[in-house]
Amino acid sequence: MDAERRTEHDDKGRWIDPAGGISGGEFAWSQGPPAAEAAIRVENLTAAYGDNVILRDVSFEVTRGEVVVIAGGSGCGKSTLLKHMIGLHPLAGGRVEINGVDIAAAGDRELSLTRQGFGVLFQSGALFGSLTLLENITLPLNDFTSLSPRAANLVARAKLAMVGLAGYENHLPSELSGGMQKRAGLARAMALDPAILFFDEPSAGLDPITAAELDRLIIRINQAMGTTMVIVTHELASIYNIAHRVVMLDKSVLGIIAQGPPKELRDTSSDPRVADFFHRRPSQKQA
Amino acid sequence: MAITGSSKFKMESSPGQSPEELVLSVSGRLDRDGLEPALAQMRQAFGQSKPRKLVIELGHLESLDSAGALALTLMQQEAQALGASTELINLASSAADLKSLLDPAELAKEPLIPEARKQGFVSEVGRAFLDMMGDFKQMIAFLGDFFLASVRAARTPRLVRWKDVALYMERVGVDGLPIVGLISFLLGLIIAFMSSLQLASFGANIFVASLVAVAMVRELGPIMTAVLIAGRSGSSFAAEIGTMKVNEEVDALVVMGYDPAAFLALPKVLASLIVIPLLTLYADLLAIVGGLLVGVLGLDLTVYAYVQQTAKSLSVFDVTSGLVKSLCFAAIIAGVGCQRGFTVRGGAQAVGAATTSAVVTAMFFIIVTDSIFAIVLHYMDW
Ligand SMILES: Nc1ncnc2c1ncn2[C@@H]1O[C@H](COP(=O)(O)OP(=O)(O)OP(=O)(O)O)[C@@H](O)[C@H]1O
Numbered sequence A: 001m002d003a004e005r006r007t008e009h010d011d012k013g014r015w016i017d018p019a020g021g022i023s024g025g026e027f028a029w030s031q032g033p034p035a036a037e038a039a040i041r042v043e044n045l046t047a048a049y050g051d052n053v054i055l056r057d058v059s060f061e062v063t064r065g066e067v068v069v070i071a072g073g074s075g076c077g078k079s080t081l082l083k084h085m086i087g088l089h090p091l092a093g094g095r096v097e098i099n100g101v102d103i104a105a106a107g108d109r110e111l112s113l114t115r116q117g118f119g120v121l122f123q124s125g126a127l128f129g130s131l132t133l134l135e136n137i138t139l140p141l142n143d144f145t146s147l148s149p150r151a152a153n154l155v156a157r158a159k160l161a162m163v164g165l166a167g168y169e170n171h172l173p174s175e176l177s178g179g180m181q182k183r184a185g186l187a188r189a190m191a192l193d194p195a196i197l198f199f200d201e202p203s204a205g206l207d208p209i210t211a212a213e214l215d216r217l218i219i220r221i222n223q224a225m226g227t228t229m230v231i232v233t234h235e236l237a238s239i240y241n242i243a244h245r246v247v248m249l250d251k252s253v254l255g256i257i258a259q260g261p262p263k264e265l266r267d268t269s270s271d272p273r274v275a276d277f278f279h280r281r282p283s284q285k286q287a
Numbered sequence B: 001m002a003i004t005g006s007s008k009f010k011m012e013s014s015p016g017q018s019p020e021e022l023v024l025s026v027s028g029r030l031d032r033d034g035l036e037p038a039l040a041q042m043r044q045a046f047g048q049s050k051p052r053k054l055v056i057e058l059g060h061l062e063s064l065d066s067a068g069a070l071a072l073t074l075m076q077q078e079a080q081a082l083g084a085s086t087e088l089i090n091l092a093s094s095a096a097d098l099k100s101l102l103d104p105a106e107l108a109k110e111p112l113i114p115e116a117r118k119q120g121f122v123s124e125v126g127r128a129f130l131d132m133m134g135d136f137k138q139m140i141a142f143l144g145d146f147f148l149a150s151v152r153a154a155r156t157p158r159l160v161r162w163k164d165v166a167l168y169m170e171r172v173g174v175d176g177l178p179i180v181g182l183i184s185f186l187l188g189l190i191i192a193f194m195s196s197l198q199l200a201s202f203g204a205n206i207f208v209a210s211l212v213a214v215a216m217v218r219e220l221g222p223i224m225t226a227v228l229i230a231g232r233s234g235s236s237f238a239a240e241i242g243t244m245k246v247n248e249e250v251d252a253l254v255v256m257g258y259d260p261a262a263f264l265a266l267p268k269v270l271a272s273l274i275v276i277p278l279l280t281l282y283a284d285l286l287a288i289v290g291g292l293l294v295g296v297l298g299l300d301l302t303v304y305a306y307v308q309q310t311a312k313s314l315s316v317f318d319v320t321s322g323l324v325k326s327l328c329f330a331a332i333i334a335g336v337g338c339q340r341g342f343t344v345r346g347g348a349q350a351v352g353a354a355t356t357s358a359v360v361t362a363m364f365f366i367i368v369t370d371s372i373f374a375i376v377l378h379y380m381d382w
């Protein structure tokens, strides 16, 4: 058993996949379109901070290649749901499956491999402040792939070019504007060509033009690479642009009140909370 | 001619319709691992035939990822740099989508700032000197700000955040009691023990008490306490203010009309000025207790004799000069800690650097101040 484990550790003691990692973002068009299987399955997820239950029995699925937006009022638990889905907080109940792996039950190795299969864009970008942009992106490439440093540099530069930051290789994150940091964060999240991308409020704090450009980038990446995306946002314009499906949370039920394509929810939902959201009306309760 | 690549993709080169045309047929799976081999094989084929036109035929490509798309783009770029025109044929539409994410013009951009930020030795020395001068200027500026804040606070004491003063008195003073106490006690023990080895041979056991008392109260008490508190609290002041600086909390204070020096630094400095002399007295006392333990258990002195000798060898001036010293040290520790915090610019790393610098700078100034005291007290004939 030990010999087997050793081959799966690299020299620095990190988990690496002998088969070359879970690669998403790749099109094998000869095999036809991907089957409509679930990339992410959330079953009866309960999330709590101490005794304070934020979400109760939340269940939904995200199919491969789908763009799902998690929406809802401030404080309803969107960020909480995202953090629980990516395994940053232990679940108070239920299960989350990503690429078929139950992340609560997975061992260290399996969890590390699963995490290499998805990328996360944090709300603030979360770039490493002591590293240049290029180094931020080559970090996972050097550690988790067999690429030579030269090739890793090429790939990292390509990712920067993809998000419109060509030329900023040697800048430190603190030398960039907020929107640029966010795009650089996206480039880093995409470093390993993950099959799934999670975004926490990608367009918050961006001007409408930059936000629209980011939306377009998200759409192009989704279409070109078939990347599954889970996006927390409450920008209505973004939601209409990018979402295949919206999952709406609400504080009153500690969970989902509606889900479906955004235009359909706007036009057909009878739930006043959903209608208020899509028509930007103040909540009836407070009015 | 066939050049077999890594196990996943295959590149074959063949002459095209005209003699100056080279056709490269890529088949199989072109992905991350194929990036460098594909480029190398293309260069090799190119070097052999030196064509004017490169045609990349992709009809048998099974899959392509973003790194594979990058390989195709780079192959085109290299060929163009060598003066050949390029053409991709039979590229599946989804692969074309993927490739279109990469804009060749963007890829060709040079870094805006060169990678090597290192300069020659001379300019490094020059920069270091300028940095030092800038540092000095910032310190003077902070001193000025702080002085103004103190004057304002002295005129209207209710402007001082006394709640914070109490909080920092607890953090610096009460929370520091265990470590300061332990170290001083052991120090007293060690001084007494080491000196007794020498003094016992002269039958001068009783002077162990004098030695411990004078050494601690005049020198070691203030210095040891200051060094410990610089490590414990000076660093935490710098980290706290530095993090607030990074999070723009300091900017928020400014625009809300507060003076950051008064709001953040003054309570810390006041608290330190109050508790560090007290901590010093406490350190002196525990060291004497440590010495007493050695004297009574190891040297057959009575408690009464030890205490008597201690009292006899200490003057009021010794105690006050120690306290005045520790007041200066307190100002240095808190002042430097806060000042370093305010200089933070950038991110987490800058906070770490400020923390280190707060401790090192404070210790430097503590030693300098102590030396000045030693000289002045010497000429005052004490
Ligand atoms: N670390 C934490 N500890 C305790 N409670 C928390 C923590 N993080 C969030 N909460 C609570 O969980 C609830 C949901 O917070 P969450 O951040 O998930 O909201 P959100 O839907 O992302 O809101 P927003 O749109 O404003 O970002 C809030 O009531 C908040 O007080």
Ligand SMILES: [Mg+2]
Residues within 6 Å of the ligand: A078, A079, A080
């Ligand atoms: Mg949130």
